Amino acid sequence: xxxxxxxxxxxxxxxxxxxxxxxxxxxxxxxxxxxxxxxxxxxxxxxxxxxxxxxxxxxxxxxxxxxxxxxxxxxxxxxxxxxxxxxxxxxxxxxxxxxxxxxxxxxxxxxxxxxxxxxxxxxxxxxxxxxxxxxxxxxxxxxxxxxxxxxxxxxxxxxxxxxxxxxxxxxxxxxxxxxxxxxxxxxxxxxxxxxxxxxxxxxxxxxxxxxxxxxxxxxxxxxxxxxxxxxxxxxxxxxxxxxxxxxxxxxxxxxxxxxxxxxxxxxxxxxxxxxxxxxxxxxxxxxxxxxxxxxxxxxxxxxxxxxxxxxxxxxxxxxxxxxxxxxxxxxxxxxxxxxxxxxxxxxxxxxxxxxxxxxxxxxxxxxxxxxxxxxxxxxxxxxxxxxxxxxxxxxxxxxxxxxxxxxxxxxxxxxxxxxxxxxxxxxxxxxxxxxxxxxxxxxxxxxxxxxxx
Amino acid sequence: xxxxxxxxxxxxxxxxxxxxxxxxxxxxxxxxxxxxxxxxxxxxxxxxxxxxxxxxxxxxxxxxxxxxxxxxxxxxxxxxxxxxxxxxxxxxxxxxxxxxxxxxxxxxxxxxxxxxxxxxxxxxxxxxxxxxxxxxxxxxxxxxxxxxxxxxxxxxxxxxxxxxxxxxxxxxxxxxxxxxxxxxxxxxxxxxxxxxxxxxxxxxxxx
Numbered sequence: 186x187x188x189x190x191x192x193x194x195x196x197x198x199x200x201x202x203x204x205x206x207x208x209x210x211x212x213x214x215x216x217x218x219x220x221x222x223x224x225x226x227x228x229x230x231x232x233x234x235x236x237x238x239x240x241x242x243x244x245x246x247x248x249x250x251x252x253x254x255x256x257x258x259x260x261x262x263x264x265x266x267x268x269x270x271x272x273x274x275x276x277x278x279x280x281x282x283x284x285x286x287x288x289x290x291x292x293x294x295x296x297x298x299x300x301x302x303x304x305x306x307x308x309x310x311x312x313x314x315x316x317x318x319x320x321x322x323x324x325x326x327x328x329x330x331x332x333x334x335x336x337x338x339x340x341x342x343x344x345x346x347x348x349x350x351x352x353x354x355x356x357x358x359x360x361x362x363x364x365x366x367x368x369x370x371x372x373x374x375x376x377x378x379x380x381x382x383x384x385x386x387x388x389x390x391x392x393x394x395x396x397x398x399x400x401x402x403x404x405x406x407x408x409x410x411x412x413x414x415x416x417x418x419x420x421x422x423x424x425x426x427x428x429x430x431x432x433x434x435x436x437x438x439x440x441x442x443x444x445x446x447x448x449x450x451x452x453x454x455x456x457x458x459x460x461x462x463x464x465x466x467x468x469x470x471x472x473x474x475x476x477x478x479x480x481x482x483x484x485x486x487x488x489x490x491x492x493x494x495x496x497x498x499x500x501x502x503x504x505x506x507x508x509x510x511x512x513x514x515x516x517x518x519x520x521x522x523x524x525x526x527x528x529x530x531x532x533x534x535x536x537x538x539x540x541x542x543x544x545x546x547x548x549x550x551x552x553x554x555x556x557x558x559x560x561x562x563x564x565x566x567x568x569x570x571x572x573x574x575x576x577x578x579x580x581x582x583x584x585x586x587x588x589x590x591x592x593x594x595x596x597x598x599x600x601x602x603x604x605x606x607x608x609x610x611x612x613x614x615x616x617x618x619x620x621x622x623x624x625x626x627x628x629x630x631x632x633x634x635x636x637x638x
Numbered sequence: 639x640x641x642x643x644x645x646x647x648x649x650x651x652x653x654x655x656x657x658x659x660x661x662x663x664x665x666x667x668x669x670x671x672x673x674x675x676x677x678x679x680x681x682x683x684x685x686x687x688x689x690x691x692x693x694x695x696x697x698x699x700x701x702x703x704x705x706x707x708x709x710x711x712x713x714x715x716x717x718x719x720x721x722x723x724x725x726x727x728x729x730x731x732x733x734x735x736x737x738x739x740x741x742x743x744x745x746x747x748x749x750x751x752x753x754x755x756x757x758x759x760x761x762x763x764x765x766x767x768x769x770x771x772x773x774x775x776x777x778x779x780x781x782x783x784x785x786x787x788x789x790x791x792x793x794x795x796x797x798x799x800x801x802x803x804x805x806x807x808x809x810x811x812x813x814x815x816x817x818x819x820x821x822x823x824x825x826x827x828x829x830x831x832x833x834x835x836x837x838x839x840x841x842x843x844x845x
């Protein structure tokens with residue numbers, strides 16, 4: 186039970202920290218009762234994290250299913266669900282057995298003192314505002330990738346997480362996968378030599394070949410809330426659901442969707458989360474018609490300095506087929522995206538990069554020598570579990586907000602270079618575009634009131 | 639477009655009568671292609687609009703009101719191309735010429751055109767654009783876009799315009815304006831942030 190006078194969130198963290206002090210860090214559970222019992226012993230109801238889900242379609246529905254499975258094991262309580270689409274909301278409530286409280290407006294959730302943490306899986310243009318508000322309300326946050334749509338949004342997210350001392354995990358879950366760990370370990374221990382180039386490949390962004398005129402929004406949808414921070418405009422069926430990804434404002438195309446996975450891994454493996462490129466240059470082809478405006482094909486070249494290396498995001502780029510064709514069929518490996526890491530001694534291929542990560546056998550077989558570099562590993566190779574451990578102990582999560590924002594900046598800057606039609610120069614220390622006033626202004630996008638940071 | 643016309647338009651130069659005629663012809667050709675019902679003609683036209691510069695802004699704004707939604711959208715995107723091209727470093731004269739044309743659109747009858755002009759000015763507008771932009775803070779159809787656009791323009795002129803407008807703004811809009819002023823580092827008495835105030839209950843029931 187939470188002692189009187191101590192906020193529930195702080196109490197949960199303090200309890201976890203005590204456990205670590207007792208040497209319980211490796212236990213795959215988050216709450217005190219588990220230290221005293223078997224790994225799946227059930228914490229008391231009042232000590233379970235109370236989770237609320239904001240956005241319950243698409244990926245949000247997947248997160249909800251995951252948490253409900255954990256709830257069935259007695260790990261967490263799913264206490265609230267939220268969506269601006271009442272049909273999706275009703276379905277989510279039903280999936281909780283009618284137990285979770287439904288909300289259309291996420292701000293009701295932030296007012297609830299009994300909610301410890303929120304899972305945000307809304308369209309991208311909501312990520313920053315909802316994350317910042319949740320941090321301000323003292324909630325831990327799991328937010329889907331990409332972290333942000335603009336540079337200033339990302340900076341605000343970092344400030345909010347730091348100021349309010351909450352655990353934020355960005356949903357680039359590739360970092361937590363088993364084979365990502367082995368690839369990371371292989372690279373970090375110098376098996377490729379100095380890595381000078383990372384080339385990503387990804388299939389093209391779709392184009393809207395059947396544009397439709399604006400229309401009235403469907404009755405189940407709160408269009409004003411869906412738009413949120415974006416400038417108001419009439420509803421168009423090509424905005425949602427799912428397809429919001431193909432608009433620069435709300436999704437940013439493949440580079441902000443899957444780039445937030447593949448390039449996240451690149452920064453992680455090269456220890457470059459706290460760095461950034463010094464220049465960004467994009468060439469691409471955008472749709473000639475339709476509402477969707479994200480580049481169909483593009484190539485972005487990011488130049489990093491000290492150490493010097495080059496990151497290339499290419500749609501479609503040069504796909505490397507996964508060698509084990511039987512495994513491709515058996516496990517449904519999505520070879521359509523991945524990256525090749527080129528060092529001065531060798532190269533390594535890492536396929537996919539999100540909930541699936543695959544790498545070459547030589548990395549899987551590798552064992553670091555005594556005294557070799559130890560790389561972080563998410564508990565049970567589970568991205569959510571890593572978040573829970575961050576909540577419990579206060580340690581940085583594997584895809585913490587600084588790392589999530591650093592990755593999102595790559596995606597944002599790649600698109601900005603294409604929009605502006607020119608090479609951009611970036612100061613990675615100050616985190617700002619230099620020498621280009623228009624591009625500097627595009628580091629932020631003023632938000633529609635009251636849906637503001 | 640003929641290379642000679644592109645260079646003159648891009649330079650924002652003082653044009654001779656014959657050069658002006660050539661530019662008018664080039665812009666008319668661009669507009670004609672953007673009004674084409676054929677995607678294969680219209681798409682490449684708006685995508686190549688950047689170098690047409692200031693002279694094309696007004697004519698393209700008229701196409702933004704075309705009843706064919708794809709043609710209207712293409713015109714809007716052509717203006718974006720012009721603004722992004724004119725905003726490149728070192729193209730000050732071109733940028734100012736485009737901004738001046740956008741300012742003229744702030745009085746356009748179509749709210750869509752006024753909104754687009756505001757957002758485009760948020761990228762390249764400077765002090766001379768601020769006063770006409772701020773006038774639209776009194777326009778109920780586009781005042782929120784005017785506030786956002788001014789919020790993005792650096793410098794004291796935009797701050798002063800937002801402050802001045804606080805005196806006459808409708809009470810409900812003052813909260814939004816106060817937000818913009820705070821974003822710009824100003825202290826504002828009253829009008830606390832409403833950003834975390836829930837307002838939209840659901841009809842879905844638990845259980």
